[in-house]
Amino acid sequence: MILSVGLALGAASCVKARYERHIVLEPVQTDELQHLVPGASDLEHCLSVLGAPNFVWERSGDAIAIAYGSYRHQGWQVGASVNVTRGVSASFDYGELEALSRGYVLLFDERWKLESVSEGLLRDLSAEFERTPPQSVE
Amino acid sequence: MRTIALASLLLLPLTQGCFMTRDTVNQPLQEERIVKLAPDMSTGEVLGLLGGPMEVVQLGRRSAWRYDHQRTKRTGLTLVVVNALNTDTQEDRLWLFFNEFDRLAAFGSTLQASSSEWVLPWFDSHE
Numbered sequence A: 001m002i003l004s005v006g007l008a009l010g011a012a013s014c015v016k017a018r019y020e021r022h023i024v025l026e027p028v029q030t031d032e033l034q035h036l037v038p039g040a041s042d043l044e045h046c047l048s049v050l051g052a053p054n055f056v057w058e059r060s061g062d063a064i065a066i067a068y069g070s071y072r073h074q075g076w077q078v079g080a081s082v083n084v085t086r087g088v089s090a091s092f093d094y095g096e097l098e099a100l101s102r103g104y105v106l107l108f109d110e111r112w113k114l115e116s117v118s119e120g121l122l123r124d125l126s127a128e129f130e131r132t133p134p135q136s137v138e
Numbered sequence B: 001m002r003t004i005a006l007a008s009l010l011l012l013p014l015t016q017g018c019f020m021t022r023d024t025v026n027q028p029l030q031e032e033r034i035v036k037l038a039p040d041m042s043t044g045e046v047l048g049l050l051g052g053p054m055e056v057v058q059l060g061r062r063s064a065w066r067y068d069h070q071r072t073k074r075t076g077l078t079l080v081v082v083n084a085l086n087t088d089t090q091e092d093r094l095w096l097f098f099n100e101f102d103r104l105a106a107f108g109s110t111l112q113a114s115s116s117e118w119v120l121p122w123f124d125s126h127e
Helices: A002-012 A043-050 A094-100 B002-015 B043-050
Strands: A016-024 A055-058 A064-079 A102-108 A114-121 B017-025 B055-059 B062-078 B082-098 B104-111
Touching: A043 A064, A043 B104, A055 B055, A064 A094, B043 B082
Parallel strands: A016 B082
Antiparallel strands: A016 A064, A055 A064, A064 A102, A102 A114, B017 B062, B055 B062, B062 B082, B082 B104
16 A cells, blocks of 8 residues: 555656656767868858758858757656756757767858868867857847 | 565555657648748848747858747656656758848758657667
8 A cells, every 4th residue: 555655646746767768959960071171161061061050150350160069868867857867858949959969160261162071079069160149030 | 564565566556657758849830831932032031931040050151041930749657766758859941042132042851850759768760
């Protein structure tokens, strides 16, 4: 009887084990990156190969950087917490995507020719760029 | 005591269940409009075709516009002391890059929002 009461109370409470998986966006395929040649590929070519980036940043001069990211987390969690695996909230936003995801940053010069491709955590790769706050559009 | 025990056992099945939800942000991007984009279009022509962007990033004398649509599907299963949750967020994106004369210089699109799935977390998804 005690067991059944305990189970009923446990089931009604928020103290539970949770198995969660969070998938946010599809990663860029590494074989697609092999079609890009620093010094030769331009922005238009890169966009045609990889599709639309997740982020676009201004660099010094007229140079730019674009980034592709995604993340996938899964695991167990036990406790009374409402939120989830590794601090991933239940709703998606771009700040979270940049903070948590791995991906690629492509640097372009002032003529929008590809300079380099870097792989890693977007948070680290993007730290050096100047940030221009988004401008609202009426 | 026997009544409490019986009531507890009867309540157990009621504490279990599952749910499926879907959240969307913005309207899906329309491929038939995207294919009408062409190099050297003016910002005015693009606005007429696609409407206002979600974000404008100033790139020195140039600029980039972002259009997007997100779809998140959540699948949950509640058992007695174990919960399972899967969230899958996929997106349509379109970035347009304009030169210093406000003419379209490059653009790229990714249309994946419709691939978002309702699936429990131990099943393969987007593998």
